[in-house]
Amino acid sequence: xxGVTQTPKHLITATGQRVTLRCSPxxxxxxxxxxxxxxxxxxxxxxxxxNGEERAKGNILERFSAQQFPDLHSELNLSSLELGDSALYFxxxxxxxxxxxxxxxxxxxxxxxx
Amino acid sequence: xxxxxxxxxxxPVFEEAPVELRCNYxxxxxxxxxxxxxxxxxxxxxxxxxxxxxTLVKGINGFEAEFNKSQTSFHLRKPSVxxxxxxxxxxxxxxxxxxxxxxxxxxxxxxx
Numbered sequence: 001x002x003g004v005t006q007t008p009k010h011l012i013t014a015t016g017q018r019v020t021l022r023c024s025p026x027x028x029x030x031x032x033x034x035x036x037x038x039x040x041x042x043x044x045x046x047x048x049x050x051n052g053e054e055r056a057k058g059n060i061l062e063r064f065s066a067q068q069f070p071d072l073h074s075e076l077n078l079s080s081l082e083l084g085d086s087a088l089y090f091x092x093x094x095x096x097x098x099x100x101x102x103x104x105x106x107x108x109x110x111x112x113x114x
Numbered sequence: 115x116x117x118x119x120x121x122x123x124x125x126p127v128f129e130e131a132p133v134e135l136r137c138n139y140x141x142x143x144x145x146x147x148x149x150x151x152x153x154x155x156x157x158x159x160x161x162x163x164x165x166x167x168x169t170l171v172k173g174i175n176g177f178e179a180e181f182n183k184s185q186t187s188f189h190l191r192k193p194s195v196x197x198x199x200x201x202x203x204x205x206x207x208x209x210x211x212x213x214x215x216x217x218x219x220x221x222x223x224x225x226x
Contacts, residue, residue, distance in 0.1 A: 002157060002159075004157075031212070033212070033213075033214075035214075042216060042217075042218045042219065043204060043216035043219070044216075045213050045214060045215065048211065048212070048213060055211060056209075056211045056213050058213065090157055090158070092158075094212060097211045097212050098210065098211065098212050099146040099165060099208045099209075099210060099212055100165060101212065102160055102163075103160070103212065103214070105150075105157035105158040105159070106157050107155075107156060107157045108157055
């Protein structure tokens with residue numbers, strides 16, 4: 001158990017819908033990362049937050065958005081869903097941004113768009 | 115831009131045999147390299163990392179990796195594998211902010 005929690009574990013929804021994925025980082029971790037794992041694209045970095053502020057952006061679609069709240073949990077919002085958005089979405093957390101701080105990964109949320 | 119290429123998508127081996135999972139990287143700046151393992155239906159777990167210093171890095175579960183700057187490689191090795199090592203392994207390179215760029219993964223299957 002990494003200490004990072006993600007809810008829900010599974011999500012099945014239809015095309016065009018909107019969903020919210022939630023991540024609670026390890027106690028004391030200020031930085032949160034979101035990654036997408038799909039058969040087509042592999043593991044891709046989406047976005048990073050540090051203490052409530054966006055720190056870095058990767059291959060995140062405009063239909064996707066995220067935020068980190070004052071209690072440090074983070075939410076990833078996916079809208080106008082398409083079949084290709086079906087994937088495993090991971091959240092990771094670390095004490096601080098930077099390579100010297102280990103990222104701890106949550107178990108992921110499996111999103112299926114039908 | 116940084117990138118990682120894992121040269122084998124699947125590696126089958128027998129129990130107690132040695133294994134090497136190959137990873138080549140491309141980076142125009144300082145190199146920070148990682149190996150992660152993903153067991154079925156689980157998140158990723160850090161096996162080992164190279165940030166600087168000794169080019170031979172030892173990690174958890176008996177794994178080690180060697181950073182080779184001239185060959186731009188970071189191959190993962192284990193002298194004797196167990197059934198429980200069956201998993202998918204990811205090589206990754208990080209930028210200074212900690213953003214990880216992953217390879218496509220190598221599925222290691224250990225047969226009895």
